[in-house]
Amino acid sequence: MKKIIITIVLFATALVSAQSQFEQGMGKAFQLWGEGKPAEASAMFERIASAEKNSWLPNYYVALVNTTTAFQSLGDKEKVAPLLDKAQEALDIEFIKHPENPEILVMQAMIYTAWVAYDPMTNAMKYSPKVMEMYAKAGKIAPENPRVVFGQAEFEIGGARYFGQDTSAMCAQIDKAIGLFATFKPETAFHPNWGLDRALEAQKECNKK
Amino acid sequence: MKGIFTFLFLIVSISVFSQTKISGKVVDEKGLPLEGANIFIEGTYDGTASDADGNFSFTTTATGTQILKITFLTYESFTETFIVENFKSKTIKLKESMNSLDAVVINAGTLEAGDKARVSVLKPLDIVTTAGSAGDIIAALQSLPGTQTVGESGRLFVRGGEADETQTFVDGLRVAQPYGASANNIPTRGRFSPFLFSGISFSTGGYSAEYGEALSSVLLLNTQDEPVQEETDISLMTVGLGLSNTQKWEKSSLTLNTAYVDLAPYQLAVPQAVDWNRAYQSLSGEAVYRYQFNSGLLKFYTAFEAARFDLNQENINTTEKNRVNLNNNNLYLNTSFNGVLAGTWDITTGLSYGYGQNKIGLDLDDVENTEHASHLKLKVSNKFSDRIKLSIGADYFITQFDESFKENLGDSFLSGYDANIAAAYSEMDIFFSKKLAAKVGFRASNNDLLDEFNLSPRASLAYKTGKFSQFSFAYGDFVQAPRADYLKYTSQLETENTAHYILNYSYNRQGKTFRAEAYYKKYNNLVKFDTPTAQFNSVYENSGSGYAKGLDLFWRDNKTFKNLEYWISYSFIDTQRDYRNFPIQATPSFVAKHTASVVTKYWINSLRSQLGLTHNFNSGRPFENPNKAGFMNGKTKDFHNLNLSWAYLMSPQKILYLSVSNVLGTQNVFGYEFANTPDANGVFNSKPIVPTADRFIFVGFFWTISKDKKTNQLDNL
Numbered sequence: 001m002k003k004i005i006i007t008i009v010l011f012a013t014a015l016v017s018a019q020s021q022f023e024q025g026m027g028k029a030f031q032l033w034g035e036g037k038p039a040e041a042s043a044m045f046e047r048i049a050s051a052e053k054n055s056w057l058p059n060y061y062v063a064l065v066n067t068t069t070a071f072q073s074l075g076d077k078e079k080v081a082p083l084l085d086k087a088q089e090a091l092d093i094e095f096i097k098h099p100e101n102p103e104i105l106v107m108q109a110m111i112y113t114a115w116v117a118y119d120p121m122t123n124a125m126k127y128s129p130k131v132m133e134m135y136a137k138a139g140k141i142a143p144e145n146p147r148v149v150f151g152q153a154e155f156e157i158g159g160a161r162y163f164g165q166d167t168s169a170m171c172a173q174i175d176k177a178i179g180l181f182a183t184f185k186p187e188t189a190f191h192p193n194w195g196l197d198r199a200l201e202a203q204k205e206c207n208k209k
Numbered sequence: 210m211k212g213i214f215t216f217l218f219l220i221v222s223i224s225v226f227s228q229t230k231i232s233g234k235v236v237d238e239k240g241l242p243l244e245g246a247n248i249f250i251e252g253t254y255d256g257t258a259s260d261a262d263g264n265f266s267f268t269t270t271a272t273g274t275q276i277l278k279i280t281f282l283t284y285e286s287f288t289e290t291f292i293v294e295n296f297k298s299k300t301i302k303l304k305e306s307m308n309s310l311d312a313v314v315i316n317a318g319t320l321e322a323g324d325k326a327r328v329s330v331l332k333p334l335d336i337v338t339t340a341g342s343a344g345d346i347i348a349a350l351q352s353l354p355g356t357q358t359v360g361e362s363g364r365l366f367v368r369g370g371e372a373d374e375t376q377t378f379v380d381g382l383r384v385a386q387p388y389g390a391s392a393n394n395i396p397t398r399g400r401f402s403p404f405l406f407s408g409i410s411f412s413t414g415g416y417s418a419e420y421g422e423a424l425s426s427v428l429l430l431n432t433q434d435e436p437v438q439e440e441t442d443i444s445l446m447t448v449g450l451g452l453s454n455t456q457k458w459e460k461s462s463l464t465l466n467t468a469y470v471d472l473a474p475y476q477l478a479v480p481q482a483v484d485w486n487r488a489y490q491s492l493s494g495e496a497v498y499r500y501q502f503n504s505g506l507l508k509f510y511t512a513f514e515a516a517r518f519d520l521n522q523e524n525i526n527t528t529e530k531n532r533v534n535l536n537n538n539n540l541y542l543n544t545s546f547n548g549v550l551a552g553t554w555d556i557t558t559g560l561s562y563g564y565g566q567n568k569i570g571l572d573l574d575d576v577e578n579t580e581h582a583s584h585l586k587l588k589v590s591n592k593f594s595d596r597i598k599l600s601i602g603a604d605y606f607i608t609q610f611d612e613s614f615k616e617n618l619g620d621s622f623l624s625g626y627d628a629n630i631a632a633a634y635s636e637m638d639i640f641f642s643k644k645l646a647a648k649v650g651f652r653a654s655n656n657d658l659l660d661e662f663n664l665s666p667r668a669s670l671a672y673k674t675g676k677f678s679q680f681s682f683a684y685g686d687f688v689q690a691p692r693a694d695y696l697k698y699t700s701q702l703e704t705e706n707t708a709h710y711i712l713n714y715s716y717n718r719q720g721k722t723f724r725a726e727a728y729y730k731k732y733n734n735l736v737k738f739d740t741p742t743a744q745f746n747s748v749y750e751n752s753g754s755g756y757a758k759g760l761d762l763f764w765r766d767n768k769t770f771k772n773l774e775y776w777i778s779y780s781f782i783d784t785q786r787d788y789r790n791f792p793i794q795a796t797p798s799f800v801a802k803h804t805a806s807v808v809t810k811y812w813i814n815s816l817r818s819q820l821g822l823t824h825n826f827n828s829g830r831p832f833e834n835p836n837k838a839g840f841m842n843g844k845t846k847d848f849h850n851l852n853l854s855w856a857y858l859m860s861p862q863k864i865l866y867l868s869v870s871n872v873l874g875t876q877n878v879f880g881y882e883f884a885n886t887p888d889a890n891g892v893f894n895s896k897p898i899v900p901t902a903d904r905f906i907f908v909g910f911f912w913t914i915s916k917d918k919k920t921n922q923l924d925n926l
Contacts, residue, residue: 025254040258043247046280047256050249077719082282129437129915163817163861 022052026190029061038069042086049090056098057190062090063107064192070114080118087111102142103192106151109134113155131155146184147192150177150199157202171206174199229293232266234300235259235279238642243281243303251276251288269293279303285595305643306595314646317669317683317713317726318415320353339808340821341852341870343907346409347388347399350428351825352806354726354761354778355413358827358848359799361879361898363396364388366799367413368730369757369784370425370707373692377428378420380508380545382561383606385582387428389491390516390537390567394879394898395483400514400539402466404442404453405497407433413761414709414728415683418634418650418667419588419602424689424707424732432497432510436462440915444468447475447908461500468493481902484521484530491516505548505556512541519570525884525896534570539563550589557588557602573617580693583607598638600650606630610693624697624745628658628690636667644673656690658700663688677718683711691736694743703751705734720768730757735788741885743789755786755794775809795841798880801827801848821854821868832880835893849875862913870905 025048033041042065049058066087073079091107098104112127112134135152142148153173160167181196235246242263249256255269269275272293279287284303342349347365351358357366364372377387379401391397408431412420420427436455444451449470456463473488493514500507516537521530545559561584569576588602611625636650652665669683688704695702708731716723735753740746759782767774781803787794804827811820827848834843854868871877879898887893 021254039245043245043256043258043280046247047249047254050251050278051254053252086282126437133438159861163858165860 022048022055023190025051026057033065038065041065042069046090049093056094056101056104059090059094060104060107060192063087063111064194066090067107067110067114071117074117077118080114084111084114084118087114100141102138102145102148105134105138105141106145106147109138109151109155144180146177146180146199147195149173149180150195150202153177154198154202167206171203174202174206178203227272228268228270229272229296230266230268231255231277231293231296232264232298234263235265235281236263236300236302237284238302238304240302243284246279246281246284246303248277248279250293251278314671314679314681316671316715317681317711318412318709318728320350320355320411320413338810338819338821338854338856340823340854340868341825341850342823343868343870343905344403345398346401346403346406346430349403350409350411352776352778352808352823353411354724354763354780354804355426356780357782357799357801357804358806358825358850359879360848360850360877360900361394361396362799363391363398365426365428367426368728368759369755369782369786369797369800370730371797371799374423374425374689375428376420376423376426376689377430379430379510379541379543379561380432380559381419381429381557381588382543382545382559382586383422383563383582383584384541384561385563385580385608386539386541386565389514390518390535390539392518392520392533392535393522395520395901400493400512400541401430402468402495404466405432405464405495405510406430413726414730415667415669415685415711417648418636418652418665418685419600421604421632421634421652421654421665421687422606422630422689424687424705425730432508433464433499434506434508435499435501436464438915440913443912443914445910447906448472460502461498463499464495464497466495479902479904479906482899483901484523486519486521486532486534487517489516489518502548505546507546508544510541510543512539514539523896525882525894526886532570532572536568538566545586553593554589554591557586557590559586560584575615576612577615578610578612580611581607581609596640599635600637601635602633604630604632604634604654606632610697612697622745626658626693626696626700628656628696630654630656630690646671654688656704658696659690659703661704663704663706678714678716681711681713681715683709683713685709695736695738695749698743698745698747699749702736702749703734705732705736705751707732720766722763722765724761724763726761728757728759728761730784732756732786732788735786737788738790741790753786753788753791755784755788757782757784757786759783772812772814773809774811775807777805777807779803779805791840793840796831798830798832798841801830803828817858819854819856821852821856823852823854825850825852830880833883834881834895835883835887843881845878845880848877848879849873850877851875862915864911866907866909866911868905868907871900871903874903876903 025044029041029044029048032044042062045058045061045065049062052058066083070080070083070087073083088111091104091111094104095108109131112131115123116127135148135155138145138148139152153170157167157170160170178196178199181199184193186193235243235248237243244259244261244263246259247256248259248265250269250271253269253271255267255271257265257267259265274290275293277289277291279301281303283306285306287301287303339349339352347363350356350365355368359366362372365375366372367375377384387400388397389400410429412427414426416427436457439457440455442453449468451468453464453466469492471490473490476485476488491514493512495512498509517535519534521532524531541563543559543561545557547557548555550556563582565580567578585605586602588600590598590600592598606629608628614622632652632654634650634652636648638646638648640646647670649668651667655662665686665688667685669681671679671681673679686706686708688706690696690704691702710729711726713724713726732755734751735755736749736751737753738747738749759780762779763776765776782800784800785794785796806823806825808823809821813820829844829846831841832843832845833841837843850870851872852868852870853872857865859865877900881895881897884894
């Protein structure tokens with residue numbers, strides 16, 4: 001009897017440890033990212049992606065980490081293109097599997113936005129409509145997703161400010177997004193749940209005028 | 210007893226989780242350590258990043274056959290199957306990715322514009338925002354080195370070659386009639402609206418074996434693969450109206466584009482040097498349909514244009530003007546498929562058909578000609594790796610040309626020809642390293658009308674000398690059947706041929722591009738005839754020859770000055786040829802020794818406006834002056850043309866555009882026409898060939914209607 005119990009316990013432990021390996025790995029990767037080591041974090045997410053082929057999250061974070069780094073490196077032009085290529089490569093793997101996932105659509109919109117920021121004169125014409133296409137598609141699927149609502153409003157507000165047009169509609173969307181952030185419940189601790197701080201920044205900008 | 214059991218279990222579980230150490234070193238092709246490479250066992254969590262010395266070490270619980278994978282930005286991924294238990298520490302060399310932006314590019318002779326171009330000298334927007342181009346693709350290309358400004362023609366003249374030595378291709382398929390209809394000394398425009406094309410590659414020599422039937426140059430236009438959104442574009446211009454609409458579905462899309470041009474109201478407002486009975490008027494339409502299959506993309510492109518004009522041209526030989534009344538109908542169809550054939554083999558195949566019909570009334574005589582020109586194409590290519598790519602293909606060109614000349618109250622004369630050209634080619638791209646690449650190939654063609662077979666080798670080599678600079682060299686033999694003007698009277702001719710030698714240096718660094726290209730071209734077998742103009746009873750023979758040599762320089766800078774983009778191009782050419790009815794080898798009248806242009810675009814943020822200034826210059830062009838001894842011994846004065854344009858974004862989707870050509874009002878002369886016979890004093894009278902108007906003013910309003918409310922037609926201007 002005891003043998004059986006011990007066997008079961010050992011077996012269960014093995015299962016639990018397999019489960020927590022994902023959590024441990026993700027936790028470690030987030031920690032690295034938090035410590036300002038995006039390259040290491042991206043590498044860690046990439047390794048998790050190779051082991052967890054059924055989860056879209058690791059590749060999503062490879063894309064997010066590299067795109068965020070690209071935005072921070074806009075001053076160093078030679079760095080940006082390889083980072084965005086890496087992000088796109090990782091996202092492509094999941095895009096085919098989950099073409100209707102709003103978070104992945106938002107991620108794609110962010111990669112395009114980064115290309116626009118990288119070289120507006122060359123890329124704005126080409127990528128701006130694509131950014132809008134991604135947000136429009138995501139908005140249809142998940143109109144209450146705060147990142148969808150905020151991402152679209154943030155992208156539109158830049159153009160409207162430039163033309164001196166009324167930004168109140170977009171500001172209202174940003175307010176709405178902030179409300180949605182408050183109630184948004186990610187499926188697990190590792191599902192995307194970022195964006196509130198940026199939305200609050202944008203709201204401040206709105207309230208200035 | 211219990212204790213033993215527990216102990217046994219522990220042993221078992223430890224052996225299950227037994228760990229193997231995996232270690233080694235990651236280096237680049239030179240053996241230098243790479244820091245930050247991601248090393249892991251595929252399908253497991255086990256892995257690490259390499260340290261500053263390229264060393265890595267981690268433990269794994271995996272056993273048996275596994276895949277070791279190494280990834281690193283800008284390097285090719287490394288994968289290797291191995292048995293964990295047998296792993297021995299090793300050094301792994303990563304190859305630099307050929308896809309990365311700083312790899313060597315085979316670019317001798319080629320000027321790229323567009324989305325996909327790795328090193329582009331022009332952006333898609335430039336075609337249209339260049340002052341003076343007025344939306345004409347051809348006019349924008351004339352601001353690039355290697356071209357001649359030939360104001361009375363409007364066509365592309367490349368490196369000492371005639372305009373018909375440039376062959377135009379849309380999605381890889383020939384366009385037999387790329388220009389709109391025009392009369393003698395009245396400039397024409399390219400037929401295609403820049404709106405539908407996302408990539409342009411303009412080769413001024415040494416081009417790929419994929420393209421043939423062009424002695425000097427190829428212009429490759431690629432239609433957009435996929436429009437980004439549904440939209441409607443409305444254009445109101447001083448010269449006409451335009452309307453375009455794009456619809457998008459799940460897997461397919463359709464773009465319709467139509468334009469009506471009528472120069473009559475404008476010419477009423479601004480008097481012209483031309484005596485028009487009916488000013489230029491045209492109705493044109495284009496349609497592009499795309500369907501995305503799982504295995505590839507099908508595109509269907511069609512363009513139709515009906516144009517007419519009627520004018521009286523002064524003639525130095527008669528007191529009366531000559532009337533030219535022209536009606537032109539042109540239809541172009543093009544279907545292409547680009548996709549995966551099987552495995553790593555790709556296929557590109559297509560069919561194009563061009564129909565051109567001209568009805569020309571010359572005073573009381575009538576000329577009518579029709580041309581049917583088809584092109585069938587099949588190309589397969591295999592990218593064996595990032596380093597080797599093979600293309601094999603075949604072309605079949607069918608041309609049928611018929612012309613009738615009916616004298617007033619007289620006889621009709623018929624002329625024409627049918628020619629079929631079959632060609633096959635093979636070409637290989639080889640990247641020896643990120644620094645050295647080669648492209649070698651050949652093209653074989655057979656012309657059944659001339660009963661002639663030709664084999665043309667092509668080769669180019671590129672070597673990267675520094676992070677931002679490289680040298681390339683290209684060599685090629687090129688053949689082309691003589692022009693319709695001769696072939697319609699006789700088929701007792703041979704193809705004309707050239708050999709190109711090109712040496713290119715280019716420097717590209719974030720927003721700055723410098724390009725220098727030296728070339729030598731040798732012409733042989735050029736057609737000659739023994740009468741003042743090519744006519745039915747002339748004696749034709751392939752006894753002509755010639756050469757062209759020169760230097761083309763290009764500098765573009767988008768970076769140094771904020772909001773200012775500019776480029777400067779300069780071409781020097783020394784060319785002579787003995788062709789047509791030339792008594793000796795001489796420089797033809799369309800060639801200027803020095804050609805230069807400066808193009809600037811300045812974005813004024815506070816005015817939301819783009820200001821464009823373009824200056825074109827060329828030194829005097831030769832002309833034949835019968836009052837002086839020798840041949841082609843006259844020279845016109847220098848040519849100057851300063852163009853100004855202003856695009857104002859009224860709102861994100863409304864643009865007001867103004868352009869003025871020849872702002873300074875320079876009195877330009879392209880050449881002179883001389884009387885056939887001298888007057889009573891023994892002097893041949895002459896008349897200058899001048900632009901149809903000293904200045905052209907264009908005002909347009911462009912309005913885009915789309916869901917995103919952001920897109921506009923700035924790239925159409």
